[in-house]
């Protein structure tokens with residue numbers, strides 16, 4: 333999580349509005365009457381930070397205009413360049429017939445940075461992350477093989493998950509997989525699908541993907557709440573987790589460390605799904621309802637005030653963001669966190685299916701082989717057995 337935050341912050345530093353370079357002498361802009369010089373333009377093109385404060389406030393002054401009766405008086409006190417600067421820096425007084433939240437933002441300049449980041453590092457490193465995870469899982473399978481049930485099978489079954497729990501899990505899993513695929517179609521469509529299948533075919537796929545992505549998101553959010561409510565109690569950290577983690581879950585050794593209903597590895601999966609899934613949902617809602625939910629300016633203000641951005645060497649993060657920049661950041665955050673969760677879930681799918689003998693039944697029929705349960709969740713089996721002896725089969729509670 334921390335690494336992701338770092339990565340996001342680094343990406344956001346692209347958006348940082350150029351800070352005043354206090355020590356550097358003020359450039360001589362007398363030749364342009366105070367407007368930007370060729371040197372400013374070249375510096376910006378080289379990707380250097382340019383102090384824009386001289387332009388931000390250089391927007392003319394209607395009150396300074398010559399009176400109407402004077403010669404040239406009707407020209408007013410703001411020139412065209414003044415007006416463009418005012419528009420560019422959000423200082424112009426604009427009214428629009430549509431009063432949507434971003435209707436009066438006529439120019440914002442985060443778009444190109446966002447586009448380049450989305451098409452460049454986001455797609456590249458996101459692709460490496462998913463590809464790398466798959467390669468590691470294949471290597472793991474080749475080295476460790478399938479985790480088998482070590483002991484003799486008993487032939488007895490224990491109920492591991494009720495129907496409602498399995499419904500919640502499969503709603504979450506099905507929606508997440510659909511969201512993952514359609515999200516990747518949106519991100520890699522231009523680079524991969526258009527060259528492979530052409531514009532016509534991609535247009536249909538993209539339209540369908542967008543529809544599925546926007547609508548299936550609700551199923552994911554409902555399922556996320558369901559599994560949180562049903563399983564949070566079993567995922568609170570406790571002492572058994574330390575022992576389980578110290579023994580690496582027994583993955584490479586003989587014997588299995590004792591665990592309750594969920595072992596420490598599963599708890600990590602659960603909390604990753606809850607925390608990252610919630611973050612993806614909130615940033616997704618910000619994209620689904622454009623300009624209505626602004627997440628970043630308030631977060632940056634908090635990071636600045638708490639000194640976190642300074643401690644991370646990021647300086648002051650921008651807190652005056654155009655509505656479109658909020659959307660751009662939401663999109664990047666949504667995609668970065670989704671990549672992280674997809675990588676984690678690939679590992680989960682592996683261990684819940686081919687990676688471990690007997691595991692799939694827990695979510696398939698809900699009934700697991702008792703020997704499997706004893707090996708992987710011994711303390712949980714003891715709890716279940718103790719409950720069974722407390723309430724013998726067929727007994728009805730006393731009135």
Ligand code: HEM
Pocket residue numbers: 492501504505506508509559594597598599601602605677680681684685691692693694695696
């Ligand atoms: C085809 C895909 C999937 C398979 C085969 C699968 C399989 C399983 C199995 C067998 C369990 C129960 C493990 C046990 O009995 O101890 C489980 C639990 C769980 N699954 Fe999945 N799953 C899949 C996809 C997903 C997805 C996409 C998500 C979330 C986005 C997810 C989230 C969870 C969570 C939070 C748990 C409980 C914690 C844990 O056991 O790790 N699963 N899954």
